[in-house]
Ligand SMILES: Nc1ncnc2c1ncn2[C@@H]1O[C@H](COP(=O)(O)OP(=O)(O)O)[C@@H](O)[C@H]1O
């Protein structure tokens with residue numbers, strides 16, 4: 001078929017359908033990301049505890065790392081829904097499936113990030129008399145988060161891509177929308193190229209976003225962005241130093 | 253005489269300069285610690301009185317760090333008595349009646365400051381925030397108050413103008429002085445130092461020792477593990493030689509010139 005027979009203008013004609021599909025995919029992925037971050041962290045902490053707890057977490061992680069997204073969503077939407085007699089919407093089923101899967105991956109990412117923080121950090125916090133929970137939230141977690149950020153970004157890209165299999169339960173995401181358009185236009189090459197381009201664009205955007213987040217967490221702040229984000233704090237400290245330097249106190 | 257039941261003090265010099273017979277603020281009796289099958293503290297007896305500067309020295313692996321880490325319960329003792337300010341925190345001595353009440357580790361730690369060989373500053377926080385975080389978390393100070401007190405603590409160690417720097421931007425010596433300020437800001441009754449200068453380049457050791465000397469002059473009770481025997485001789489009211497999980501010999505400053513125990517002599521002649 002000569003190239004002239006491809007009607008690239010279709011992409012523009014169906015832009016709102018395609019973008020709505022992308023929006024749905026992103027909504028599912030973002031909600032699932034938030035839930036997976038919480039569940040993944042809890043699993044990681046469980047995994048790092050003593051025997052019976054760590055086993056439970058390890059079994060969960062190894063099971064759900066091994067199941068394909070397609071199987072999981074069918075299982076949730078058709079299997080679990082029947083077994084416990086609830087009717088999930090396709091959106092809910094997608095979110096649950098992604099959360100089940102990606103909690104397992106994120107748990108391993110968080111575990112290795114937490115384990116990378118030297119023991120001395122926690123010991124310093126405890127020796128100062130801080131409560132263990134406070135040491136976790138103020139000392140360990142911020143440092144581990146910075147380590148985990150790039151991998152979390154990769155996982156998020158994977159989640160967006162995995163929404164494509166939810167076409168089987170009828171979620172109106174990118175692939176489903178594309179299938180529908182192809183059914184009326186008979187231009188699969190054009191439309192699936194557009195679909196692929198959307199995924200690639202999103203992957204680039206997510207990568208960029210997570211790099212930015214990582215950069216803002218540099219200590220000392222590195223680059224314009226992190227200075228902009230943390231400038232207020234820095235200025236406050238500098239003002240305090242100036243004030244304190246100006247007033248030599250009795251204890252000096 | 254101090255209460256050192258199993259190892260009598262070898263030096264019978266009257267304690268002229270030292271802070272007298274006040275009740276010990278820290279008292280270890282028959283303190284034992286095992287890691288699995290390995291017993292690393294084999295019954296330690298030690299009494300530290302208010303204002304006293306105690307030096308622990310001895311070969312690597314003799315259990316000095318474990319003694320310090322037992323005192324603030326970073327390593328819970330396997331058995332024995334650990335008293336702080338009259339309150340029992342240890343698991344107890346076998347055969348003796350159990351203490352009616354045992355203190356909580358967090359209350360103990362809030363009264364004991366610790367300085368580590370590797371500084372252990374929080375790398376994601378500025379020097380000021382490193383000092384302010386425990387003030388907020390432990391003392392419940394609001395941020396402005398905590399930061400004001402943190403600035404004062406940094407001024408004490410001569411690092412106020414570095415308050416906005418992150419640990420990475422400070423030399424090892426400066427980091428260690430921030431770590432000292434962080435512990436001091438909580439106004440502890442006792443300060444523990446675990447080889448505070450061992451990770452420093454030689455030219456930076458002096459600054460940290462100077463800070464510790466100033467602190468000693470304020471009357472702070474200090475327990476110091478160090479290989480800086482010159483400093484130890486200068487500051488140590490009570491000097492404890494440890495080997496193989498046991499206290500071999502204790503004494504005043506004379507211990508460095510004239511040890512009575514041959515194992516102390518052997519160690520000193522090897523390192524001096
Ligand atoms: N967490 C631990 N697990 C197992 N063994 C340990 C641990 N900490 C210390 N030890 C062992 O205890 C002994 C005493 O260690 P330490 O108190 O660090 O000695 P020092 O500070 O005098 O060099 C050493 O043999 C060391 O290997």
Ligand SMILES: [Mg+2]
Nearest residue numbers: 316317318447
């Ligand atoms: Mg040691």
